[in-house]
Amino acid sequence: MNSQSSRGLFQAVLLGMYFGFATYIASAQPVSENLTAQVDQIVAAHQGKVALYAEALATHQVLAVHADVPVQTASVIKLAMLYEALEEIRAGKARWDEPIVLKKEDQVGGSGILQFLDAPLTLTLRDVLTLMIDLSDNTATNLMIDRFDVASVNTRMESIGLPNTHLYKKIFKPSTEPMPADQPKFGLGKTTAHEMASLITRFSRCELSSGAPTASDLSLCSTAVEMLQHQFYRDAIPRYLESLDSSEHGTAIANKTGSLNAVRNDVALIGTKKGLLVLSVFTYDNVDQSWQSDNSAELMMGRLAKTIIQSWAPDGLSPDTLKQVPATR
Template identity: 60%
Template sequence: MSHHGHVALYAKDLKSSRVVAIDADHPVQTASVIKLAILFEAMEQVRSGKARWDEKLTLAKGDGVSGSGVLTFFDTPLSLTLKDVLTMMVIVSDNTATNLAIDRFGVDAVNGRIAWLGLKDTHLYKKIGKPSTAPMPADQPKFGLGKTTAREMEVIMERIGRCQLGAVGEPMQQGDAAICQTALTMLRNQFYRNTIPRYLETLDSSETGSGIGSKTGSLNAVRNDVAIVAGKSGPMILSIFTYENEDKSWTADNQAEMMIAKLARQIVEAWSPEGIDGRNLLPGLGLTGDAAASSPAGASK
């Protein structure tokens, strides 16, 4: 099957530093992939004591928005923990949960964290399905919810995978591994698995859950996926964005989704011919001595 559209890709083998790049610095629509930046901000705020996983957020009448997710169908008012909200935001890409997280942290805080990471072309514009309460940048209509590049979103996912919280070069602190494990558990239980995980799940020989943690993003002409893959030969990050796709169908054999899956398989088979292993998806991805010693949580295979 051919793909009629555009691709931006940045893949990095974290063990060898090998890289594959296609238009990696071209700004693209994030769709729901921008939720990774919200997740990372939450992790940093939990680390600093400004937020707690068990703090309560309230879903009120009128908070529900359309699109992906299920919270919009729940009776209100409803009390949820921050961890529950972020889990819904990641696993089923819940738009209502995303807005609750944005209300909790703020658009400015998320964008401040993005700038702190040194990223120049990544931006969260506003809540989903709600009018903006602040003036919008001139390029917002072009990008919608958020913009990024394949290279810059790889940076955020790599930070999560390596469990690099705090400033660059700062060693892992007590509690960091638990924070990163919480985020990785969300990512590895991603519900939407037709893109990067499609052909890779069969390469995972473990019984401890998926060796892939990912966040997808989709619009009619957009299909994106950014993933951590725990290869037996070493961990890797795959950041793949497609846009201006001719195939706008919402079926399992969408051209762009199939193409992303095939690219992922080619890269992973080249870099980790032995396959992938869910037992390796730990904070630090086996690259530091500070990774959690316990087995990772995840759905049984």
């Protein structure tokens, strides 16, 4: 690259940082100017901050907005725990059917159902992971932290090239270890839109460890994607994409949400007739901190998802695409 080209690239990056909206990473196919303009308009109108990473896995079209800025995960960090569980099962250190005992002192508030059940109660590892993902159950999450521990999750994230994806502690429980200096800023966990998109893509491609996935690996990944398909919270990315009852007709969206008063996040695999799409959206410092179904951040994420799908996959969604594990690399 000559010096003039280098200066031009540098100036373009600076302009992108200055104006604060979309930065579009080089893709196999260019992103249309119409789509970038629509996304910029939606992001600019939102009363809060937005980080986004979207990719069409078949064509490698990429759309990014502040995609490498560290953000609060809220419950989206539970994807990292699910990934660690798959690696442990794969290594023979855990089993889907192993018993996990819920005790009274394990029960914590917030999202989930386990806090309301009589304890002690014995569940399977698969039961607990399902509750952690589908209902974002905080008690289930803490049980999984007891089972696999924080350090293992963070070491795993670093080993797969996600240095900004970090789980800090149990939910609503004091930490038993010294906390990093940035923990008060991020709370339960931190990540970037790009890194979390990379993590959920690993489930679709069945990238657990080095080497091609085995038949056993594919079964693990299929189970994880099915858990994500059963996600209860569907007011963000899925909001405008599915018109039929997904509990009866099946869903083309496998997602994990995370919410705090000023935070609304959603990360999803979306099966379309054009292939698999990944969409990772994090919003924070939101003015609307309501917990109603029409929260403005969730409405905005729904509009972003609809806009991107209409551009990249106008033929519509396809639940069958999610069954094709591993997806196209």
